[in-house]
Amino acid sequence: MTASRSDSYYIATAIGQRARAQLNGARETDVCVIGAGYTGLSCALHLAKAGMKVVVLEAETAGFGASGRNGGQVITGQRVDQDELERRYGEAHARSLWNLALDARSLVRALIASNAIECDESPGHFTAAVRESHARDLESYVEFLQARYNYSTARYVPGAQVPEIVACHNYKGGMLDSASFHLHALNYALGLARASDEAGVEIFEHVPARRVDHGNNVRIETANGSVSAKFVVYACNAYLGDLNRTLARTIMPISNYIATTEPLGDSRAKALIPSGAAVADTKFVLDYYRLTADGRLLFGGGESYGGRDLAKVAEIVRPHIERVFPQLKGVKIDHAWGGRLAITMPRLPHLGRLTPNAYFAQGYSGQGVAIATLAGKLIAEAIQGQAARFDVYASLKIPELPGGTLFRKPLLALALTWYALRDRLG
Numbered sequence: 286m287t288a289s290r291s292d293s294y295y296i297a298t299a300i301g302q303r304a305r306a307q308l309n310g311a312r313e314t315d316v317c318v319i320g321a322g323y324t325g326l327s328c329a330l331h332l333a334k335a336g337m338k339v340v341v342l343e344a345e346t347a348g349f350g351a352s353g354r355n356g357g358q359v360i361t362g363q364r365v366d367q368d369e370l371e372r373r374y375g376e377a378h379a380r381s382l383w384n385l386a387l388d389a390r391s392l393v394r395a396l397i398a399s400n401a402i403e404c405d406e407s408p409g410h411f412t413a414a415v416r417e418s419h420a421r422d423l424e425s426y427v428e429f430l431q432a433r434y435n436y437s438t439a440r441y442v443p444g445a446q447v448p449e450i451v452a453c454h455n456y457k458g459g460m461l462d463s464a465s466f467h468l469h470a471l472n473y474a475l476g477l478a479r480a481s482d483e484a485g486v487e488i489f490e491h492v493p494a495r496r497v498d499h500g501n502n503v504r505i506e507t508a509n510g511s512v513s514a515k516f517v518v519y520a521c522n523a524y525l526g527d528l529n530r531t532l533a534r535t536i537m538p539i540s541n542y543i544a545t546t547e548p549l550g551d552s553r554a555k556a557l558i559p560s561g562a563a564v565a566d567t568k569f570v571l572d573y574y575r576l577t578a579d580g581r582l583l584f585g586g587g588e589s590y591g592g593r594d595l596a597k598v599a600e601i602v603r604p605h606i607e608r609v610f611p612q613l614k615g616v617k618i619d620h621a622w623g624g625r626l627a628i629t630m631p632r633l634p635h636l637g638r639l640t641p642n643a644y645f646a647q648g649y650s651g652q653g654v655a656i657a658t659l660a661g662k663l664i665a666e667a668i669q670g671q672a673a674r675f676d677v678y679a680s681l682k683i684p685e686l687p688g689g690t691l692f693r694k695p696l697l698a699l700a701l702t703w704y705a706l707r708d709r710l711g
């Protein structure tokens with residue numbers, strides 16, 4: 286089985302995939318968005334709703350990138366915990382980041398509801414502690430969130446009660462958040478694309494932006510045409526390639542793999558995850574999984590750091606599945622695929638402007654379903670002159686990755702392999 290996206294469970298169960306035009310000739314617009322994932326589509330949708338003329342250029346098809354391939358876990362908060370954010374940036378900035386994370390979660394729900402997006406929204410997220418020390422940390426974190434952020438939907442689950450949430454004996458405890466949820470990643474992206482079409486956005490597919498000339502008017506060149514725009518938005522994330530070297534320097538593309546089993550039947554599926562919650566463990570290279578609407582286990586695990594998809598995805602993920610659920614030994618795997626995410630050094634997204642009219646958002650570090658949706662909206666706000674919320678992210682210092690473009694991959698691969706080894710050694 287190969288890592289091509291056609292093997293994806295999401296493609297096999299996609300709703301509303303439609304062919305869109307290719308760009309031929311010259312276009313003029315207010316805003317040209319490059320990339321039709323959550324970032325680009327949310328940005329385009331919000332701008333069009335505000336009355337702006339928007340063109341989206343997508344190299345493949347809407348939702349082709351991480352947005353159509355991910356675990357579908359809508360996890361409350363930033364990728365970095367609030368206590369760590371307070372240490373790094375001070376309480377006021379950490380609080381603003383927390384509030385934005387809550388807004389991001391509400392935004393996803395609101396977009397699904399207001400655009401009637403069918404994407405199997407389902408409640409609950411469980412962070413599963415693989416070590417006693419992680420369980421203690423999660424217990425204190427639940428107390429910290431309650432005491433300092435008045436956050437009451439998360440509760441600590443002691444080890445003895447874990448089987449009520451998930452039937453895995455490896456976990457020492459965990460945090461269950463009933464306000465987090467999970468969804469069909471691609472159908473959510475396709476729903477945003479449809480809503481954008483309806484709002485008047487022109488989405489062009491199979492049209493990679495080849496070159497961007499910045500200036501008062503930005504000119505974006507494609508194979509058979511060009512777009513002249515007052516603003517450009519880079520929403521390419523880990524699929525950026527060499528379109529912009531400055532943006533490439535702060536993100537590291539990582540390939541991550543997901544497989545879905547055959548449908549397990551109601552009772553077998555429910556026996557695996559009685560709570561129905563999405564689960565992610567506390568390892569550095571984490572296992573994350575959930576049940577799909579048709580009763581499969583959708584399981585993500587296994588990474589490679591070169592940004593290349595490997596050939597035998599199912600065989601990468603299977604050992605992870607069987608370690609967590611030995612009862613699934615030999616289970617039939619129907620779909621397996623890979624996708625690329627982008628991480629930054631501080632594990633927080635990188636938002637900013639390259640020039641006064643060239644915006645970007647990228648580097649969600651594995652937690653982008655909600656935050657990328659929000660980032661698109663924040664860029665839309667900033668383009669309309671309201672940059673206060675955009676600046677909460679844009680003011681974070683996101684350093685370039687060490688080693689320059691040539692050496693950073695091997696260096697980071699080495700560092701991350703060390704962390705993966707540490708996970709295994711316990």
Ligand SMILES: Cc1cc2nc3c(=O)[nH]c(=O)nc-3n(C[C@H](O)[C@H](O)[C@H](O)COP(=O)(O)OP(=O)(O)OC[C@H]3O[C@@H](n4cnc5c(N)ncnc54)[C@H](O)[C@@H]3O)c2cc1C
Pocket residue numbers: 319320321322323324325342343344345346347348349350351352353354355356357358359360492493494495520521522523524525526528541542543573585623624625626646647649650651652653654655657
């Ligand atoms: C396997 C996997 C599992 C994940 N699991 C989760 C999860 O459970 N929960 C969570 O919150 N996050 C998860 N993530 C992260 C999340 O999916 C991403 O953060 C989010 O989708 C990023 O959205 P985006 O729109 O910025 O980028 P993408 O969805 O990657 O979209 C970028 C788009 O830009 C296009 N593009 C690139 N270059 C050009 C160009 N030159 N011209 C035109 N178009 C171009 C690409 O074709 C692509 O469609 C996961 C990611 C992966 C890969």
